[in-house]
Amino acid sequence: MVEGSVSMNHPQVKVDPTFQEVESIVSDACSRGCFTVLVADCRVDYHGRSSSKMGWGERVVLLKPDGSVLIHRRTGFEAANWQPPGCCITFSQREGELVIRADRRKPRETLEVICREVALVSSVLLKDDASLDMLISEQDLYSVLRANPDLIEPGFRISSEQKGLGGGKADLTGLDRSGRYTVVEVKRVAADTDAVKQLYRYISQMRETSPDLRGILLAPNIRPAAKRLAKSLSVDYRTVDVAQCAAVFSKNSSKGLDRLDRHFT
Amino acid sequence: MVEGSVSMNHPQVKVDPTFQEVESIVSDACSRGCFTVLVADCRVDYHGRSSSKMGWGERVVLLKPDGSVLIHRRTGFEAANWQPPGCCITFSQREGELVIRADRRKPRETLEVICREVALVSSVLLKDDASLDMLISEQDLYSVLRANPDLIEPGFRISSEQKGLGGGKADLTGLDRSGRYTVVEVKRVAADTDAVKQLYRYISQMRETSPDLRGILLAPNIRPAAKRLAKSLSVDYRTVDVAQCAAVFSKNSSKGLDRLDRHFT
DNA sequence: GCCTAGGTCCCGTAC
DNA sequence: GTACGGGGCCTAGGC
Numbered sequence: 001m002v003e004g005s006v007s008m009n010h011p012q013v014k015v016d017p018t019f020q021e022v023e024s025i026v027s028d029a030c031s032r033g034c035f036t037v038l039v040a041d042c043r044v045d046y047h048g049r050s051s052s053k054m055g056w057g058e059r060v061v062l063l064k065p066d067g068s069v070l071i072h073r074r075t076g077f078e079a080a081n082w083q084p085p086g087c088c089i090t091f092s093q094r095e096g097e098l099v100i101r102a103d104r105r106k107p108r109e110t111l112e113v114i115c116r117e118v119a120l121v122s123s124v125l126l127k128d129d130a131s132l133d134m135l136i137s138e139q140d141l142y143s144v145l146r147a148n149p150d151l152i153e154p155g156f157r158i159s160s161e162q163k164g165l166g167g168g169k170a171d172l173t174g175l176d177r178s179g180r181y182t183v184v185e186v187k188r189v190a191a192d193t194d195a196v197k198q199l200y201r202y203i204s205q206m207r208e209t210s211p212d213l214r215g216i217l218l219a220p221n222i223r224p225a226a227k228r229l230a231k232s233l234s235v236d237y238r239t240v241d242v243a244q245c246a247a248v249f250s251k252n253s254s255k256g257l258d259r260l261d262r263h264f265t
Numbered sequence: 266m267v268e269g270s271v272s273m274n275h276p277q278v279k280v281d282p283t284f285q286e287v288e289s290i291v292s293d294a295c296s297r298g299c300f301t302v303l304v305a306d307c308r309v310d311y312h313g314r315s316s317s318k319m320g321w322g323e324r325v326v327l328l329k330p331d332g333s334v335l336i337h338r339r340t341g342f343e344a345a346n347w348q349p350p351g352c353c354i355t356f357s358q359r360e361g362e363l364v365i366r367a368d369r370r371k372p373r374e375t376l377e378v379i380c381r382e383v384a385l386v387s388s389v390l391l392k393d394d395a396s397l398d399m400l401i402s403e404q405d406l407y408s409v410l411r412a413n414p415d416l417i418e419p420g421f422r423i424s425s426e427q428k429g430l431g432g433g434k435a436d437l438t439g440l441d442r443s444g445r446y447t448v449v450e451v452k453r454v455a456a457d458t459d460a461v462k463q464l465y466r467y468i469s470q471m472r473e474t475s476p477d478l479r480g481i482l483l484a485p486n487i488r489p490a491a492k493r494l495a496k497s498l499s500v501d502y503r504t505v506d507v508a509q510c511a512a513v514f515s516k517n518s519s520k521g522l523d524r525l526d527r528h529f530t
Numbered sequence: 531g532c533c534t535a536g537g538t539c540c541c542g543t544a545c
Numbered sequence: 546g547t548a549c550g551g552g553g554c555c556t557a558g559g560c
Binding site for chain 1: 272273274275276278280281298300302304306308314315316317318319320321322323324325327329330331333335337338339340341342345346347349350382384385387389391392393394395396397398399400401402432453454462511
């Protein structure tokens with residue numbers, strides 16, 4: 001595709017629209033499943049699980065065809081106000097102001113964007129069928145480890161994955177080189193104290209039936225507080241190179257996972 | 266202010282811009298602290314704490330002057346890809362594609378938006394000094410409870426708020442009707458097992474100096490698993506009517522909080 | 531800097 | 546439907 005070719009749907013754009021023009025563009029956009037961007041001087045009221053009020057100011061308002069609404073301010077990652085998908089968006093004018101109202105049913109929540117001026121309205125039908133592929137999720141890590149238990153510990157043999165236990169599930173269980181029954185908690189990110197406690201809870205429960213039980217916390221790294229706790233609870237900690245696993249995973253994901261020894265040894 | 270008056274900063278808008286025009290508009294926008302909206306046919310690569318790839322599709326890209334980047338798809342509340350504030354945004358062209366790169370230092374993360382076509386670019390200097398006032402936060406709940414400790418339990422006397430402990434802080438401490446020292450954990454939403462564990466951690470720490478110690482979990486409702494855990498740890502659970510507190514709070518916020526007995530009894 | 535706790539968290543999944 | 550755990554969660558506040 002060459003720059004300048006017009007293959008995308010042309011966005012509908014109006015600078016300094018009247019409220020009538022905004023309403024007409026946006027309701028047309030909604031009915032055609034378009035994505036709408038507004039730049040407006042507005043104030044915002046929210047009532048629901050909490051309540052908020054935001055005074056007059058200029059913001060960017062996104063209206064999505066699935067009923068989600070996002071009000072972004074000049075800075076900050078998070079939307080200042082919002083409504084998740086599924087809510088009902090209506091327009092009205094009162095006292096020279098354009099009111100965009102987004103209602104949610106469960107839980108009952110209302111969002112009102114009161115505009116006294118709209119600087120820009122644009123709507124466009126977005127063509128987008130691509131998938132967002134997250135590489136190396138925790139599940140993916142299990143896959144790699146299942147195919148390569150040596151990455152847990154040399155000689156390790158996995159006996160179950162995601163074994164259900166009372167109040168949660170152990171990530172992996174198996175036998176270490178010496179044949180000792182072992183519970184493995186896998187974390188894709190730095191292990192925190194919660195991870196240690198979680199693993200310890202599994203161990204405690206399972207010790208009722210198997211008193212001689214090891215616990216291994218497997219993570220790319222561990223928080224200091226978690227390390228101390230693990231030590232005091234006699235839970236072992238081992239590192240796993242997630243980047244390496246990710247590389248292996250993507251290399252194998254197309255043709256199914258099998259033993260990866262040849263990649264590392 | 267009257268509809269049609271032009272008091273907002275005029276947004277700069279270009280439909281079907283060339284990549285040169287995009288770069289020039291956006292770099293100008295960045296230097297002037299403008300908010301930029303792009304509608305583009307793009308693919309996105311992310312590498313950092315995790316990794317992701319998203320194939321070609323049309324999306325709305327927000328570039329904020331604080332260095333945050335948001336890539337929104339046609340549907341869904343959440344941005345498909347993003348970069349939080351503080352990252353460094355650079356542009357380049359390669360092989361007929363416009364590459365927007367956003368780099369973060371800590372943690373090291375990179376985001377690349379590769380555009381093969383831009384349908385719209387718009388930048389605007391947003392004037393916005395308003396504050397976002399959240400009503401009835403957990404802090405506000407404390408205020409109401411401080412003025413009305415009977416809402417915790419009849420006869421309750423608060424002795425401290427946000428008492429710092431080694432790692433974490435107890436929401437409220439005080440004496441119950443019988444003079445027993447008590448730690449109260451306040452939740453604005455349904456109490457989950459984490460809330461119980463949190464409270465129990467405080468209790469355990471404080472029992473080293475005050476062995477006879479009660480714990481109360483105060484929340485509008487409690488999850489079943491949390492209720493079971495609380496019971497097994499001998500942590501009491503009591504409900505608080507957040508809507509009532511909110512009503513009281515807003516009624517009193519203008520003239521300062523005092524005893525609210527007269528509102529309810 | 532790390533850690534802890536909160537959020538209108540949102541979101542998927544199991545039950 | 547509700548409950549529960551995860552997130553590239555993000556963000557604010559302490560130490």
